Amino acid sequence: MSLTPIGAPRQKITSASLHEKKLRHEAITCLTAYDYASARLVDEAAIDIVLVGDSLAMTMLGHENTLSVTVDEMLHHLKAVRRGVKNALLIVDMPFGAYQIDARDGVSNAIRFVKEGGAEAVKIEGGEKRVDLVRRVIDAEIPVAGHIGLTPQSVHAMGGYKVQGKSLEAIEQLMRDAVTLDRAGVVCIYLEGIPREVAAMISQEVRTPTIGIGAGPDCDGQVLVFHDLLNLSFHPAAKFVRHFGDAAAEITQAVQAFRADVQARQYPSDEESYHLPKETAQALEMVLERKRSLRR
Numbered sequence: 001m002s003l004t005p006i007g008a009p010r011q012k013i014t015s016a017s018l019h020e021k022k023l024r025h026e027a028i029t030c031l032t033a034y035d036y037a038s039a040r041l042v043d044e045a046a047i048d049i050v051l052v053g054d055s056l057a058m059t060m061l062g063h064e065n066t067l068s069v070t071v072d073e074m075l076h077h078l079k080a081v082r083r084g085v086k087n088a089l090l091i092v093d094m095p096f097g098a099y100q101i102d103a104r105d106g107v108s109n110a111i112r113f114v115k116e117g118g119a120e121a122v123k124i125e126g127g128e129k130r131v132d133l134v135r136r137v138i139d140a141e142i143p144v145a146g147h148i149g150l151t152p153q154s155v156h157a158m159g160g161y162k163v164q165g166k167s168l169e170a171i172e173q174l175m176r177d178a179v180t181l182d183r184a185g186v187v188c189i190y191l192e193g194i195p196r197e198v199a200a201m202i203s204q205e206v207r208t209p210t211i212g213i214g215a216g217p218d219c220d221g222q223v224l225v226f227h228d229l230l231n232l233s234f235h236p237a238a239k240f241v242r243h244f245g246d247a248a249a250e251i252t253q254a255v256q257a258f259r260a261d262v263q264a265r266q267y268p269s270d271e272e273s274y275h276l277p278k279e280t281a282q283a284l285e286m287v288l289e290r291k292r293s294l295r296r
């Protein structure tokens with residue numbers, strides 16, 4: 001198995017390249033991004049998929065869950081991310097309310113994400129229950145990513161954020177969801193908050209790549225929320241979250257250093273200031289001197 005060195009020339013990631021990675025047993029990487037800066041950093045670090053997740057409702061907008069974010073808000077963030085992504089596959093979440101009313105509505109919102117926001121695929125939560133919509137969106141030439149298990153848009157229906165697929169019945173349903181989405185031709189399936197053993201079985205069963213979050217190491221790839229990766233989330237981390245960096249500490253330290261230097265009048269320095277051209281400075285000094293002498 002080969003690791004892509006950071007900075008090496010990269011090829012555009014497509015649905016086909018994700019499937020090839022699965023065949024080669026190469027782990028697929030995915031991170032969320034919600035603005036231009038994070039999108040550039042993630043893309044330039046050779047991550048395969050950039051997901052504009054509806055988790056931006058919490059990470060960027062400070063909401064309690066994903067339910068309130070709108071199609072227009074998602075589009076606003078997607079457009080910024082689009083400008084920062086070159087090689088990664090760009091997937092956007094269909095937010096709550098964008099596809100639950102009817103399929104026509106769902107297809108037309110998916111078209112907006114591609115046409116106005118530049119998305120290359122849309123992610124839709126739900127398995128068997130959503131497969132008609134998934135087929136219609138694919139029929140409209142828009143690739144779809146599935147998302148099953150702990151689907152955050154169903155938080156009230158699930159009675160909280162609970163690990164799914166713990167009974168035999170629930171495992172069978174998850175397997176049916178995965179197989180149905182696979183047969184419908186999805187680009188990949190996100191498996192969230194399910195036991196490792198179940199995620200492993202699903203990953204073996206379906207041809208399409210599985211991308212896990214809280215689903216153990218046997219998925220074909222892994223996704224993390226950018227703010228969780230960097231410890232920028234302001235809430236207790238879920239069991240599966242690993243902080244790969246501590247941006248909160250770095251940012252706090254930088255902000256406090258700015259405050260201290262401004263208060264001590266050590267920022268900005270003379271070198272950090274703009275200066276008048278020599279002749280203008282001399283002319284200005286002469287004007288000021290004339291004014292001073294008139295006042296004497």
Ligand code: KIV
Binds near residue numbers: 054055225
């Ligand atoms: O919204 C999101 O960030 C997601 C991932 C956690 C899969 O759906």
